[in-house]
Amino acid sequence: DGGITQSPKYLFRKEGQNVTLSCEQNLNHDAMYWYRQDPGQGLRLIYYSQIVNDFQKGDIAEGYSVSREKKESFPLTVTSAQKNPTAFYLCASSNPSGGPYEQYFGPGTRLTVT
Amino acid sequence: GQSLEQPSEVTAVEGAIVQINCTYQTSGFYGLSWYQQHDGGAPTFLSYNALDGLEETGRFSSFLSRSDSYGYLLLQELQMKDSASYFCARGSARQLTFGSGTQLTVLP
Numbered sequence: 001d002g003g004i005t006q007s008p009k010y011l012f013r014k015e016g017q018n019v020t021l022s023c024e025q026n027l028n029h030d031a032m033y034w035y036r037q038d039p040g041q042g043l044r045l046i047y048y049s050q051i052v053n054d055f056q057k058g059d060i061a062e063g064y065s066v067s068r069e070k071k072e073s074f075p076l077t078v079t080s081a082q083k084n085p086t087a088f089y090l091c092a093s094s095n096p097s098g099g100p101y102e103q104y105f106g107p108g109t110r111l112t113v114t
Numbered sequence: 115g116q117s118l119e120q121p122s123e124v125t126a127v128e129g130a131i132v133q134i135n136c137t138y139q140t141s142g143f144y145g146l147s148w149y150q151q152h153d154g155g156a157p158t159f160l161s162y163n164a165l166d167g168l169e170e171t172g173r174f175s176s177f178l179s180r181s182d183s184y185g186y187l188l189l190q191e192l193q194m195k196d197s198a199s200y201f202c203a204r205g206s207a208r209q210l211t212f213g214s215g216t217q218l219t220v221l222p
Contacts, residue, residue: 033209042201042212043157050208058209090156101147101164101205105156 004106023091032074037088118213134187136202146185147203
């Protein structure tokens with residue numbers, strides 16, 4: 001079955017530590033995205049990548065970093081510079097022929113930093 | 115997102131019809147997407163409108179008026195399982211910008 005996997009589902013870290021969230025897709029999509037969702041709010045774009053070895057900042061990239069070394073993988077690192085990292089993180093992908101409008105989402109990772 | 119406005123909550127009864135409105139800023143606008151998200155789950159794509167008019171997919175329909183910078187999602191024959199958050203998302207060339215979401219509660 002094709003889809004997007006994110007691991008782990010829940011992640012706990014101490015303040016001051018960097019943490020990397022995994023996102024893998026086997027949909028053969030070129031474009032991948034990272035979003036952050038806070039309780040009762042919409043999704044805010046952190047980073048996106050349209051092709052391997054290329055990525056662009058979204059609306060809230062400060063304190064985050066990404067890499068895109070393989071088409072299937074788009075890991076997100078939450079650095080210690082991110083002032084309020086506790087949130088629900090969602091990874092998505094889309095087929096460029098359809099634009100960014102129809103995105104497929106992974107199950108998400110809930111990160112708690114204390 | 116400040117570039118889209120949608121109501122925060124809507125309540126309706128099972129079997130009814132509900133309309134969720136969305137207004138958006140036009141800068142760099144390509145089209146309007148709609149997503150559904152159940153509590154604790156991942157968003158799932160419902161529809162996309164690039165042109166004016168109504169798109170129908172089963173019980174759900176989506177409408178766009180570019181001249182009014184306005185769209186809506188219409189849900190018919192509401193079922194309990196439709197209780198969820200619904201997000202409109204403004205599409206540009208490379209990305210989506212999501213609204214803050216409308217929490218739909220379907221009552222028996």
